[in-house]
Amino acid sequence: LVLVVDFGAQYAQLIARRVREAKVYSEIVPHTMPVAEMLARKPAAIILSGGPSSVYEPGAPSIDNALFHAGLPVFGMCYGFQLMALGLGGTVDNNGAREYGRTPVSVGAGGTLLSDIPPAHSVWMSHGDSVSKAPDGFTVLASSEGTPVAAFEDTTRSMAGVQWHPEVLHSEHGQRVLEHFLWDIAKCRQTWTIGNIAEEQIARIKEQIGTEGRAICGLSGGVDSAVAAAIVTKAIGDRLTCVYVDHGLMRKDETEQIERDFVAATGAKLVVVDAEKQFLDALAGVSEPEAKRKIIGREFIRSFEAAQADIIAAAPEGTTVGFLVQGTLYPDVVESGHGAGAATIKSHHNVGGLPEDLEFELVEPLRELFKDEVRAVGAQLGLPDVIVHRQPFPGPGLGIRIIGEVTRERLDILREADAIAREELSAAGLDRDIWQMPVVLLADVRSVGVQGDGRTYGHPVVLRPVTSEDAMTADWARLPYELLEKISTRITNEVREINRVTVDITSKPPGTIEWE
Ligand code: XMP
Secondary structure: OEEEEEOOOOOHHHHHHHHHHOOOOEEEEEOOOOHHHHHHOOOOEEEEOOOOOOOOOOOOOOOOHHHHHOOOOEEEEOHHHHHHHHHOOOEEEOOOOOEEEEEEEEEOOOOOOOOOOOOEEEEEEEEOOEEEEOOOOOEEEEEEOOOOOOEEEEOOOOEEEEOOOOOOOOOOOHHHHHHHHHHHHOOOOOOOOHHHHHHHHHHHHHHHHOOOOEEEEEEOOOHHHHHHHHHHHHHHHHHEEEEEEEOOOOOOOHHHHHHHHHHHHHOOEEEEEEOHHHHHHHHOOOOOHHHHHHHHHHHHHHHHHHHHHHHHHHOOOOOOEEEEEOOOOHHHHHHEOEOOOOOOOOOOOOOOOOOOOOOOEEEOOOOOOOHHHHHHHHHHOOOOHHHHOOOOOOOOHHHHOEOOOOOHHHHHHHHHHHHHHHHHHHHOOOOOOOOEOOEEEOOOOOEEEEEOOEEEEEEEEEEOOEEOOOOOOEEEOOOOHHHHHHHHHHHHHHOOOEEEEEEOOOOEOOOOOOOO
């Protein structure tokens, strides 16, 4: 275990991911955690992240110097590098020489940390203060124009640091630097491999649920719940029952994919609840987006609870169904507790949106994993690509991609158009470059067109291709014209009710990704 101490910059998660890419398990802890508590977790090394600005600012985050005398390997980056220099007796100057962005560094004595790294290369810097004197016992390894001490190490104490951000892609050889620290200086073992991750999670879940326990898992069609279910099925076999509520708002073939491919790949016990009529009846006559979201959320809980009651009733005599599986990811775990008081832009519904008074113990097989690790584990467990690499799809499904009332007929129209758009995007090899591409049916809008010799009076659809890192912000994707043309021609030819295809070129903000 390597602990990444978060000084409040946005880089801690990225660092943790890079450490894991170096096959070493890592977790993030806040800088406010007492050092004794960090040590009690018996980490193999500690990494100090970048941070806000100057170590001399009043109220600047700091860390107890005891950390540097605990006999543990420590690596500092940027702000963490300066804290380390200061804490160990070096000097940090507030000399006004700032460096931001891509910066050339010269490597002198490369030492262990920078061994076999080219003497001149570019890294990503972001600092105002700089270290002017390394602490006693440390060798200076590199410098830049703005800072004489840009990297140092003391291999006898297994400590090192760099002024730059090795975790960002703009820093050349950044991963190599991190590996030198982890493997060669801190002597961490490389055990965090995809095979091991799956094994470890399966063992952990076996232990939690025991040899008698029974569990339920809600499947959404997305990668998280599918991988969570696959892991738990490996752990407890048919003592897990998966529930998939088919609300009739899924895209073309998605329900069949779950019924057929998911079960074939995992052998999971699956109950499919056909609730299309229930959802469409409840949605009849409703156009207002929040009202639709609330209805879908409510009906979902109803269907899920009904299915759950059936499963509990059908459990063999003397056994109880006491566990509920959820696909919570590590970033959710790190972030919960932060960000209170944010405005409600949309009331999200997903399979995690279950009632709070459920009397279940939660099972969270993905709690320690990042999304890319979840996908890798999914692939390792044999889940098909369509599930493992599925783009994000909202819980309320196509219900919030029909602007206007949701009806079966409109859903069928949208399903056809959406299937064509997705097929062409995949054929163009762009699936992984695009975060997602909602197709939105403007069901209450009609426009005049001409097809063959006749007048048409049909609906428009909107393509909403976006690129994003985390869906919090997004940019509209510049899809090639040829692809747009192909999608447009096929949709207007193949879907009779649609006579116009448009592209949404709004970033987020100000637009959200979904239209409702
Ligand atoms: P917005 O539209 O808020 O969407 O920019 C951000 C991301 O969240 C997805 N989304 C949802 N996901 N339940 C979900 O599970 C929801 O109710 C929901 N609404 C939006 C959206 O597809 C995008 O990826």
